[in-house]
Amino acid sequence: MTKSSLRFGLALCFALALPASLTATSYQPAEDSEFGVLVDGVGAETTYYTCSACHSERIVAQQGLSRSGWADMLDWMIEEQGMFEIEEPERTEILDYLETNYNVDRPNFPQPANE
Ligand code: HEC
Numbered sequence: 501m502t503k504s505s506l507r508f509g510l511a512l513c514f515a516l517a518l519p520a521s522l523t524a525t526s527y528q529p530a531e532d533s534e535f536g537v538l539v540d541g542v543g544a545e546t547t548y549y550t551c552s553a554c555h556s557e558r559i560v561a562q563q564g565l566s567r568s569g570w571a572d573m574l575d576w577m578i579e580e581q582g583m584f585e586i587e588e589p590e591r592t593e594i595l596d597y598l599e600t601n602y603n604v605d606r607p608n609f610p611q612p613a614n615e
Contacts, residue, residue, distance in 0.1 A: 534548075535548040535557065536548060536552065536556070536557040536558070537557055537558050538557050538560065538561055538601075539561075541597060541600065541601055542593075542596070542600075543593045543594060543596055543597025544597060544601075546593050546594055547560070547594045547597045547598065550590065550594060551594075554581070554583070560602065563602055564602055564604045564605075565598070565603070565604060566599070566603060566604055567595055567598075567603075570598040570599060570602075571595060574591070574594070574595075
């Protein structure tokens with residue numbers, strides 16, 4: 501007589517834990533520049549808030565002047581249009597910004613409509 505013994509192996513159980521994937525997507529909708537039509541850059545914010553107090557920033561963006569032209573423009577704005585004096589360092593910041601981005605030779609100077 502033979503005696504057989506049955507052996508039972510080990511049953512392994514795997515527990516799979518799926519990592520919870522939490523993706524927080526903060527998404528910025530496309531919108532106009534913070535400073536209206538003004539080109540972004542150093543001084544854009546100061547220029548925007550100073551100059552758009554009375555009129556659209558477009559009136560600024562459509563001009564192309566040298567630094568001294570802009571300085572005269574600011575004087576004229578003060579003397580004739582009731583603009584407050586712009587204190588330093590804001591005045592220099594604004595002139596730097598305008599000279600850099602809205603000079604006579606700026607590449608995006610809007611062409612006057614054909615006459
Ligand atoms: C206190 C109000 C006031 C503020 C602030 C002001 N402006 Fe003006 N600006 C005016 C008025 C009013 C006119 C329109 C004058 C007109 O055409 O009779 C004008 C016109 C202009 C023009 C058009 C000039 C032209 O040749 O037609 C430019 C350029 C301009 N402003 C630039 C600026 C800039 C740059 C700033 C900021 C540094 C500024 N303005 C801030 C009142 C203001």
